Amino acid sequence: MTLELDVAAGGGAGGPAGPIGGSTEELPAGWARATIAELCDVNPRGFDEEPEDDDFISQVPMAAVEAETGRMDASTRARYGDLKKKSLTRFQENDVLFAKITPCMENGKIAKALGLAGGHALGSTEFHVLRTRGAIIPEYLMHYLLQRTVRVTAEHHMSGAVGQRRVPRPYLESLEVPVPPIPEQRRIIAAIEQQIARIEAGETAARAALANATTLAEQIATQGSRGCLEEVELYQGTLPKADIDDGPVPDLPAGWRWARLGEIASVVGGVTKDSKRQDDPDYIEVPYLRVANVQRGQLVLDKVTTIRVPPAKADSLYLKHGDVLLNEGGDRDKLGRGWVWEGQIEKCIHQNHVFRARVAWDEIHPKLLAWHANGFGKTWCDRNGTQSVNLASISLRKIKLLPVPIPPREVQEQLVKTIELHLEHVAATRTTAESALSRARDLRAALLHAAFTGALVPQDPADEPASALLDRVRAEQGTRAKKAPHKRAARKPRPSPPGQEELPS
Incomplete structure (x- = not known):
C-alpha cells in the first residue's frame, strides 16, 4: 500500500515560497500577486441572469460539500419560486464556495460549483461565494484555498462566539494569491488532478483495509470469546430463563x-x-x-x-x-x-x-x-x-x-493468548493502513505546496505574464465602476394630510 507523488521540476526563481498569501519571497517568472478582492466578486448579490420561478435549480446545504476534496453534490433540485424568498446564499456555475464557519472551514469544505441545475443554486448561508473575474481559473483558486496552511491562517482571523466563529469577508478579500499566467494555471490544474487521483486511489485502498481490519478484529474477539476460532463441535447450552429478550443464544x-x-x-x-x-x-x-x-x-x-x-x-x-x-x-x-x-x-x-x-x-x-x-x-x-x-x-x-x-478454567489463559495473538496481526494491518492515510495527507500538502510555488510544472516564457492580464482586469473593473449607475435619489416626502403638520425629522 504505497503512495507516491511525482513533482516535476519547475522553473520558479528564488526558491519555493510559502503557500500563505502575503509572502514577500520572489515569485516564479511570469507570476504576480493579487488579493481575492482583485480576482473575484466576493459574495455577489445574486445571479448574472435571474431564473424564472418555474425553473429548477440546485439546493446545496453545507452537508453537500465534501471535506478536503473540492467536490459537491448538486443533485437535490427545487423550483426557484419555492426557494427564492428563503434566506439562502445564491451562487451559480463556476463560483467557488468557501465555508466560513467553524468547523466546516477548518475541515476544508471548499468547492467549485459544478453541475448545477440550470446553472443556478441556493445553498447554506455559511458559504462565502467567490466569482472569478478572468485573471484566475476557479479550479486553481479552489485548490489554493484547500491548502491546510491557508485554512490554518484563516482560522486565526475568525471572529465570533465559540462554536460560531466565522472567517470575516474583509480578511478573505485581503488574502493574497500567487497568480501564474492562465496557460500555466491550466497546466497546474491538470497536474494536480492527475496526482490527486493517484492519492485518492491509495486512500480508498487504505480505508478499505482499515474497515476490513476492524471487522476482522470484531469477529476474532466475538468468536474467540465463545471458543470458535478453530473448528470445534458445538452443543446447545442451557440458559435459565429471565425477564429479558436474549435473542438467539449461540x-x-x-x-x-x-x-x-x-x-x-x-x-x-x-x-x-x-x-x-x-x-x-x-x-x-x-x-x-x-x-x-x-x-x-x-x-x-x-x-x-x-x-x-x-x-x-x-x-x-x-x-x-x-x-x-x-x-x-x-x-x-x-x-x-x-x-x-x-x-x-x-x-x-x-x-x-x-x-x-x-x-x-x-x-x-x-x-x-x-x-x-x-x-x-x-x-x-x-x-x-x-x-x-x-x-x-x-x-x-x-x-x-x-x-x-x-469456558473451563484450565483453557482460559491459553484462549486469551490465542485471541491476543490474532488481534496483534490485525493491529499490524491497521497500523499500515493508518500510516498510508497519514502519508496521503502529507502528499496532498506537498502537492499543493509545489503547485503554488511554481515547482509542479515548468514555466513557459511564451505565456503572457499574469501581471499584464491583471492590469487589464483592474482597468475593466475601474471602467465598470465609473459606469455604474448613481444611487437613486431619495424620494420627496409625501404632503401631510390636511390639517396635520409635518413633524421635524
Whole structure:
C-alpha cells in the first residue's frame, strides 16, 4: 500500500515560497500577486441572469460539500419560486464556495460549483461565494484555498462566539494569491488532478483495509470469546430463563456453559455529579471515567476529568485491576461496549453512565468477558436498551442479566493468548493502513505546496505574464465602476394630510 507523488521540476526563481498569501519571497517568472478582492466578486448579490420561478435549480446545504476534496453534490433540485424568498446564499456555475464557519472551514469544505441545475443554486448561508473575474481559473483558486496552511491562517482571523466563529469577508478579500499566467494555471490544474487521483486511489485502498481490519478484529474477539476460532463441535447450552429478550443464544464447545453476568461478577453503577456540592470541603477530588473514555476494546485516557465526591463514595467506587467497564448510556451503538481496567490511574472512579463489573477470577478471565460484551453484548444491549429523545441506556438490573459464555478454567489463559495473538496481526494491518492515510495527507500538502510555488510544472516564457492580464482586469473593473449607475435619489416626502403638520425629522 504505497503512495507516491511525482513533482516535476519547475522553473520558479528564488526558491519555493510559502503557500500563505502575503509572502514577500520572489515569485516564479511570469507570476504576480493579487488579493481575492482583485480576482473575484466576493459574495455577489445574486445571479448574472435571474431564473424564472418555474425553473429548477440546485439546493446545496453545507452537508453537500465534501471535506478536503473540492467536490459537491448538486443533485437535490427545487423550483426557484419555492426557494427564492428563503434566506439562502445564491451562487451559480463556476463560483467557488468557501465555508466560513467553524468547523466546516477548518475541515476544508471548499468547492467549485459544478453541475448545477440550470446553472443556478441556493445553498447554506455559511458559504462565502467567490466569482472569478478572468485573471484566475476557479479550479486553481479552489485548490489554493484547500491548502491546510491557508485554512490554518484563516482560522486565526475568525471572529465570533465559540462554536460560531466565522472567517470575516474583509480578511478573505485581503488574502493574497500567487497568480501564474492562465496557460500555466491550466497546466497546474491538470497536474494536480492527475496526482490527486493517484492519492485518492491509495486512500480508498487504505480505508478499505482499515474497515476490513476492524471487522476482522470484531469477529476474532466475538468468536474467540465463545471458543470458535478453530473448528470445534458445538452443543446447545442451557440458559435459565429471565425477564429479558436474549435473542438467539449461540451453541458452545463441550465443557462450556452459559451464566448471567450478575452470577459471575459484582456489577455497580458509577457516581452522578452533584454540581451544587462540588465546593463542599468534606468532598475529595478524584479522577473519573466517562463514556468517552470507555471505547470498544480499549480505554482512551488522554483526557480524564476529575470530580469531587464524599470519601465513602470514592472508597466504594475505586477501580481495581481486572474490573470490566461497560457503558450504560450514550448513543445506542455504545451500550455495553467497554474494556478491562489495568490500574492506569491511581484512585480512579467511574461516572453513572459507566458500569463496573468486578468478575470472580475463578469464573472467567476479564478479557473474555469484555470481548464477549463488545460482540454478542452489543446486539443484546441494543435489543434490551431503552431510548429517550437524545440518549439510549440500559438499566443495572438488565445488564446483570447479560448472558456470558463460561469456558473451563484450565483453557482460559491459553484462549486469551490465542485471541491476543490474532488481534496483534490485525493491529499490524491497521497500523499500515493508518500510516498510508497519514502519508496521503502529507502528499496532498506537498502537492499543493509545489503547485503554488511554481515547482509542479515548468514555466513557459511564451505565456503572457499574469501581471499584464491583471492590469487589464483592474482597468475593466475601474471602467465598470465609473459606469455604474448613481444611487437613486431619495424620494420627496409625501404632503401631510390636511390639517396635520409635518413633524421635524
